[in-house]
Amino acid sequence: MLRILIVDDNRDSAITLSVLLQRLGHQTETAFDGEQAVAIARSFSPEVVLLDIRLPKLNGYEVSRWIRAQEVSHKVVVIAQTGWGQEESRQKTIEAGFDYHLVKPLDPKALLEIFSDVTKEKIL
Numbered sequence: 001m002l003r004i005l006i007v008d009d010n011r012d013s014a015i016t017l018s019v020l021l022q023r024l025g026h027q028t029e030t031a032f033d034g035e036q037a038v039a040i041a042r043s044f045s046p047e048v049v050l051l052d053i054r055l056p057k058l059n060g061y062e063v064s065r066w067i068r069a070q071e072v073s074h075k076v077v078v079i080a081q082t083g084w085g086q087e088e089s090r091q092k093t094i095e096a097g098f099d100y101h102l103v104k105p106l107d108p109k110a111l112l113e114i115f116s117d118v119t120k121e122k123i124l
Contacts (some may be wrong), residue, residue: 002115002122005046006030007037007063008081009055017050017106026115034058038066046076048118051098053082053089061096068097077118081106 004026008014011032018028029044031037035057041049049067053060064078077100080093085103093101100114 002026002048002118003044003046004028004048004050005037005041005044006050007032007034007055007060008050008052009033010052032056034060034063037063041067041070045074047074047122048077048079048115050079050081053080053084053093061092064093064096064098075121077114079111079114 004021006014006018006021006028007030008017009032014030014032018030021028029040029046031040033056037049037051037055038058049063051060051063055063058066060080060082067076067078078098079100079102080098081102081104082089082093083104085101090101102110
């Protein structure tokens with residue numbers, strides 16, 4: 001089981017993904033803007049953050065940088081979930097500290113592979 005924070009200003013998408021991941025046994029929280037994501041991350045201490053880029057208040061790049069500045073107890077895996085798949089967008093996510101860049105609609109197989117890798121790292 002992973003603690004996963006889902007951040008997307010598309011509420012329906014975030015809630016649907018949250019329900020799906022809960023049914024797979026994960027603990028989830030959702031945020032719908034960047035400031036809310038930071039507040040929830042403080043108390044929830046996620047192991048994985050699925051983070052949209054275009055968000056109100058703080059964008060995904062700013063949230064990712066904040067997460068990286070706060071890491072103390074464990075490595076948080078930050079995954080961009082965005083409609084932007086161009087090379088320039090991918091480079092910006094790397095610079096902001098994202099670990100993965102997935103283009104919407106998310107490929108469930110790719111997401112589950114990432115979760116499997118994160119779970120293996122937790123065990124080691």
